[in-house]
Amino acid sequence: MLSAFDHDDLRSALETAGWRCTTQRLAVYDHLSCAEHHPTAEEVYQGVRRIIPKISLATVYKALEALVASGVATKLTAGDGSARYDARSDQHYHLRCLRSGSVHDLPTPFDPDLIAKLDPALMQTLRQQGFQVTGYRLELVGFYDQDAVNNAVDGEGSAAQ
Numbered sequence: 001m002l003s004a005f006d007h008d009d010l011r012s013a014l015e016t017a018g019w020r021c022t023t024q025r026l027a028v029y030d031h032l033s034c035a036e037h038h039p040t041a042e043e044v045y046q047g048v049r050r051i052i053p054k055i056s057l058a059t060v061y062k063a064l065e066a067l068v069a070s071g072v073a074t075k076l077t078a079g080d081g082s083a084r085y086d087a088r089s090d091q092h093y094h095l096r097c098l099r100s101g102s103v104h105d106l107p108t109p110f111d112p113d114l115i116a117k118l119d120p121a122l123m124q125t126l127r128q129q130g131f132q133v134t135g136y137r138l139e140l141v142g143f144y145d146q147d148a149v150n151n152a153v154d155g156e157g158s159a160a161q
């Protein structure tokens, strides 16, 4: 995976941002960087619990917060207020399945000039209105067909039953 940090880099990023580097935080990051569907905090909790059985959901939330604040992970919020986490902090595009809620990276290279290509006058207009653009997000939405959903669920090893 692109831009995955090793534990030394991770420790340095956490400590530089003022967070302690703990076994739990390293385990949360490792789980996140291996999960391709951009898991929710609850899903990270279920995964990390297999390695650290005594970890609490609150500790997982705190670890995710530390990783995001240290710039090694990104929090992706959806319109319904739910959040998923991404071990990548570089700019990239996503695809969201509206049936399962899973989010996946797209292979398309990020284009910093895409908005200017869509609407050459937009940036200037927004600046005149006093709005400072700091970036943009692009997410394709749709549905996997049912076979793909079943395979994805099997592949993630549901802990529900």
Ligand SMILES: [Zn+2]
Residues within 6 Å of the ligand: 038, 086, 088, 092, 093, 094, 104, 105
């Ligand atoms: Zn991503």
